[in-house]
Amino acid sequence: MTAPHDVPGVHTVIGLDAGIANLRDADHLIRHLMGSLGLPTGTIACTHLIRTDAHRGTAVSLALPDAHVAEVTWAHLADLAGPTESAVLGEREYGPDHAARTAALAAKEHAHRQGGRAVVYPGADRLTGIVTVTDVLALTAIDRITVVGQPSTDGQGPDPATPVLTRDHVRPEWRNGQLTLALVPAPGGALAPFEVPNPTPCCADHA
Incomplete structure (x- = not known):
């Protein structure tokens, strides 16, 4: 998928610091925002691990489809x-200064596509059960697939027909301008996302 998930610029990316410490809570916040704000399907929502002298935590960024949606979301x-x-949109911000700086870092990473772990993105709902490498690239906003420990040859990724065991938890990251999914070898010649669900499905079932 190409043009639909392009981010026009910083004026459509909102950074948010809600004082969250871990990825699981940040994922929950994103799901809550998607519903409570009525965000459209073209939204790409990411988490960002922020590690500075002044702050350590997890911020969130929302890349909206256009400037109008960004303005409405900002007001809500x-x-x-x-x-x-705290939140930041372009040159505007609200909330405590230290949190606003963290929100700005998240927004900048996402706007420049240099960082951010995507939780919501076009096509993410199609990545359930077992799919193929071809499906991942054709049906979602993910641009590139890498296999940890297996450098690609001539820029080529894994065999397009290789099955991917999604575990219903697929979190690509922005790397050098591309939404990139890291996979690891799985049983039976398949691949699986590097990031495992937390809690794992088994633990979740017993919670």
Whole structure:
């Protein structure tokens, strides 16, 4: 998938710091925002691990399809924000300064496609059960697939027919301008996402 998931620029990417420490809670926040804000299907929502001298935590970024949607989302976020939450859109910000700086880092990484772990992206809902490498690239916003420990030859990735055991948990990352999915070898010659669900499905069933 190409043009539909292009990010026009910083004025359509919102960075948000809600004081979250881990990826699991950040994933939950993104799901909550998608529903409560009514965000459209073209949205790409990412988590960002922020490690600076002043702050260590996990921020969130929302890349909206166009400037109008970004403005509407910004207004709704400002209405819902708590006293410790900060957000940034372009040159605008609200909330505590230290959190706003963290939100700005997340927005910048996403806008420049140099960082961010995508939780919501076009086609993500199609990555359930077992799919093929071809399916991943053809049906979603993911641009590139790599296999950990197996450098690609001449820029080529794994065999397009290789099955991918999604575990219903597929989190690509922005790397050098491309939404990239890292996979690892799995039983039976298949591949699986490098990131494992947390908690694992077994643990979740017993929770």
